[in-house]
Amino acid sequence: MVKFLPLIPLLPLAGFLFNAGLALVATRRKKAPAEWLPSLIGCLAPFLSFVLSVGAFWVLRQNPHEPLITGPLFSWFSTSLLSVDFGFLVDPLSSVMILIVTGVGTLIHIYSIGYMKGDQGFARYFSYLNLFLFFMLLLVMGDNLLVLFVGWEGVGLCSYLLIGFWFTDAEKAAAGFKAFVVNRIGDFGFLIGLFLILFAFLSQSQGSENSYLNYSFMENHKEIFAPLATVITLCLFAGATGKSAQIPLYVWLPDAMAGPTPVSALIHAATMVTAGIYMVARLFFLFEMAPVTLSIIGSIGLATALMAALIGLTQYDIKKVLAYSTVSQLGYMFLALGMGAPVAAIFHLMTHAFFKACLFLGAGSVIHALHDQDIRNMGGLFSKMKYTGITFLVATLAIAGIPPLSGFFSKDEILLMTYVNGSPVFYILSVLTAGLTAFYMFRLFVTTFLGKTRHPHPDHIHESSLVMVYPLKILAFLSIVGGLVGLPHVLGGENRIHHWLGYLKEATEVPHQLELRLMVISTVWCLFMSGLAFYLYCCHPGWTKRLKQKGALIYSFIFNKFKIDELYQAVIIKPLLFISTTLLWKGSDQKIVDGILVHGWTKVATVSARLLSLLQTGVLGHYLLFLWGGLIVFLFLAVR
Amino acid sequence: MITIHHYLILSALLFTLGLLGAVLRKNILIVLMSIEVMMNAINLTFIAVSRYLRVMDGHVVAFFVMAVAAAEAAIGLAIVVSLFRTRQTIKTTDWRMMRG
Numbered sequence: 240m241v242k243f244l245p246l247i248p249l250l251p252l253a254g255f256l257f258n259a260g261l262a263l264v265a266t267r268r269k270k271a272p273a274e275w276l277p278s279l280i281g282c283l284a285p286f287l288s289f290v291l292s293v294g295a296f297w298v299l300r301q302n303p304h305e306p307l308i309t310g311p312l313f314s315w316f317s318t319s320l321l322s323v324d325f326g327f328l329v330d331p332l333s334s335v336m337i338l339i340v341t342g343v344g345t346l347i348h349i350y351s352i353g354y355m356k357g358d359q360g361f362a363r364y365f366s367y368l369n370l371f372l373f374f375m376l377l378l379v380m381g382d383n384l385l386v387l388f389v390g391w392e393g394v395g396l397c398s399y400l401l402i403g404f405w406f407t408d409a410e411k412a413a414a415g416f417k418a419f420v421v422n423r424i425g426d427f428g429f430l431i432g433l434f435l436i437l438f439a440f441l442s443q444s445q446g447s448e449n450s451y452l453n454y455s456f457m458e459n460h461k462e463i464f465a466p467l468a469t470v471i472t473l474c475l476f477a478g479a480t481g482k483s484a485q486i487p488l489y490v491w492l493p494d495a496m497a498g499p500t501p502v503s504a505l506i507h508a509a510t511m512v513t514a515g516i517y518m519v520a521r522l523f524f525l526f527e528m529a530p531v532t533l534s535i536i537g538s539i540g541l542a543t544a545l546m547a548a549l550i551g552l553t554q555y556d557i558k559k560v561l562a563y564s565t566v567s568q569l570g571y572m573f574l575a576l577g578m579g580a581p582v583a584a585i586f587h588l589m590t591h592a593f594f595k596a597c598l599f600l601g602a603g604s605v606i607h608a609l610h611d612q613d614i615r616n617m618g619g620l621f622s623k624m625k626y627t628g629i630t631f632l633v634a635t636l637a638i639a640g641i642p643p644l645s646g647f648f649s650k651d652e653i654l655l656m657t658y659v660n661g662s663p664v665f666y667i668l669s670v671l672t673a674g675l676t677a678f679y680m681f682r683l684f685v686t687t688f689l690g691k692t693r694h695p696h697p698d699h700i701h702e703s704s705l706v707m708v709y710p711l712k713i714l715a716f717l718s719i720v721g722g723l724v725g726l727p728h729v730l731g732g733e734n735r736i737h738h739w740l741g742y743l744k745e746a747t748e749v750p751h752q753l754e755l756r757l758m759v760i761s762t763v764w765c766l767f768m769s770g771l772a773f774y775l776y777c778c779h780p781g782w783t784k785r786l787k788q789k790g791a792l793i794y795s796f797i798f799n800k801f802k803i804d805e806l807y808q809a810v811i812i813k814p815l816l817f818i819s820t821t822l823l824w825k826g827s828d829q830k831i832v833d834g835i836l837v838h839g840w841t842k843v844a845t846v847s848a849r850l851l852s853l854l855q856t857g858v859l860g861h862y863l864l865f866l867w868g869g870l871i872v873f874l875f876l877a878v879r
Numbered sequence: 880m881i882t883i884h885h886y887l888i889l890s891a892l893l894f895t896l897g898l899l900g901a902v903l904r905k906n907i908l909i910v911l912m913s914i915e916v917m918m919n920a921i922n923l924t925f926i927a928v929s930r931y932l933r934v935m936d937g938h939v940v941a942f943f944v945m946a947v948a949a950a951e952a953a954i955g956l957a958i959v960v961s962l963f964r965t966r967q968t969i970k971t972t973d974w975r976m977m978r979g
Contacts, residue, residue, distance in 0.1 A: 856975070857974075857975030857976065858971065858972055858975065859907075859910065859971040859974070860901070860902045860903060860904075860905070860910075860971065863898075863901055863902050864902050867898060867902075
């Protein structure tokens with residue numbers, strides 16, 4: 240099996256090359272190619288990767304303590320200070336990740352065939368999608384931090400390409416740009432973290448081996464990090480806030496909705512945003528050494544979860560609600576990491592990948608039918624789009640944390656860990672957020688699918704094609720059963736994912752009585768909030784309007800996303816623009832560099848030449864005089 | 880008694896005279912003549928020093944200078960003639976094409 244491991248990322252790369260070639264030819268000929276070829280290649284490559292991933296998982300299950308390591312495929316670079324080999328590693332953690340990435344990724348690819356039908360850039364779209372998977376697989380499969388970093392940067396690039404896929408629209412292109420720049424800010428922190436890791440090793444290296452960035456090497460020598468652990472982990476976490484959309488760098492994610500909807504599903508459910516969680520879980524042995532960082536991660540995660548959930552309550556764009564819900568759920572995952580429960584985080588990552596992909600694809604199906612994203616123009620779609628409606632409902636129930644769907648188990652585990660390891664305030668706030676999640680998701684579901692149809696042309700609405708509905712069905716099925724891998728002991732399950740990923744962190748023993756009690760609390764609370772949303776938006780739509788009018792000030796503040804974008808605009812972007820335009824460009828560059836150093840010297844040359852040319856009178860006598868004068872001066876100097 | 884100093888002073892005077900003529904006069908023929916005067920002043924120096932040191936080198940150089948002076952006069956006059964043909968003037972101030 241190990242021999243086939245490199246194929247898992249390489250197949251999507253091959254798909255990318257093929258489709259990119261097709262897209263180039265199409266542009267040259269100014270004619271879109273037939274769609275079956277790019278869609279066949281584009282879907283086949285991730286599917287084969289998925290099959291291989293399942294194979295790798297199968298092999299790994301025989302002996303989970305022996306990770307599949309390709310070893311150095313080739314030496315990337317090797318110096319006396321540091322050597323880096325290119326190699327892949329599949330251990331239980333990355334096996335879960337590659338299954339999610341390739342599995343959900345394949346479904347999204349298949350769905351895209353229907354969604355992108357007739358688009359000008361069909362082949363280009365599939366090539367980007369495949370490239371995205373390639374980089375994501377590099378990220379999760381690399382056996383050292385530098386390969387991870389290549390994937391890390393690569394998914395940033397692909398998110399830029401895909402979010403700005405319809406780049407003729409200036410606003411969408413700007414959204415891609417924003418995602419890229421915000422990610423780069425985080426990546427800077429990540430890079431510094433990398434350098435600090437190297438610094439920690441180099442300042443006290445003793446052995447002859449110097450593949451410092453290798454995970455196993457790092458884990459075996461983790462005592463070296465002890466003095467620097469907090470700084471290193473904070474820098475790495477800064478990178479994670481960029482990729483995984485946490486405060487303060489989450490601002491790119493809601494704007495990233497400018498891309499095609501399957502892209503949103505891919506970026507926000509299965510791939511890119513999970514990178515930060517994966518990285519922290521992968522280096523958890525390092526994060527464990529820095530309790531300060533863990534508490535910061537937990538606080539930021541909780542704050543993000545709460546804030547995004549509040550914003551999600553007020554949005555009208557179906558994709559924006561889902562975007563803020565993603566930010567909020569990612570906040571949960573970081574909360575779990577901060578509470579020292581990486582397994583719970585990965586578990587939630589997995590279930591979230593299922594139901595969020597399902598939600599996004601369902602939203603895509605609705606948008607595809609209505610050509611509109613505003614939920615105020617929707618309503619009553621349940622009867623018209625039966626399968627979309629049912630799958631959306633299933634995913635909504637899952638994300639709301641209604642048992643026995645997948646979201647319940649994973650979220651409950653996070654709440655449990657928060658209760659056990661965190662302060663009561665943390666627990667109360669996280670339960671509150673869980674209720675808010677249930678509330679805004681049911682608000683979304685009810686306004687979109689129930690009630691009267693508010694769309695101007697209700698007759699045109701029809702269910703999407705089979706190629707779009709089947710992925711939805713599979714994802715809905717996974718959203719239902721996905722939680723069973725983490726069925727806790729208290730409910731008679733085996734909690735397989737805990738055994739599978741147990742090596743990341745020893746599980747804490749919790750009294751069953753307590754676990755059951757917390758479970759009941761959160762279930763009742765989520766059910767109550769779901770029912771409340773159902774009741775309010777279905778039966779008493781006027782009530783929310785009155786509430787909005789009463790709290791108009793707070794409402795508009797939340798509706799405008801806490802004015803965070805405006806704050807960044809005023810505090811960071813404006814001063815930065817001022818410094819770069821007025822000081823650096825017009826001041827320093829144009830006035831000093833151009834004005835004095837470049838044009839100043841030419842002016843000196845021109846003026847002095849003009850002055851010297853006055854000597855050239857053209858009168859023979861003058862020239863002779865200069866000649867002799869010069870000669871005399873030289874003679875004097877020579878004699879002296 | 881005429882010493883080497885007399886010769887050298889005379890030669891210096893002649894040279895200065897020639898230099899002034901070459902620099903100040905505007906008639907190109909006079910300028911050429913002044914150059915001849917300067918060359919002869921130098922010749923005088925060579926011969927005087929040669930006699931004084933009792934060697935023949937100065938004499939040899941003086942002959943070379945005479946040859947060069949003759950050639951120079953020939954070429955210079957030819958240039959003057961052709962210049963005169965194009966512009967009908969031999970004043971140096973009328974020939975200012977060399978100006979930058």
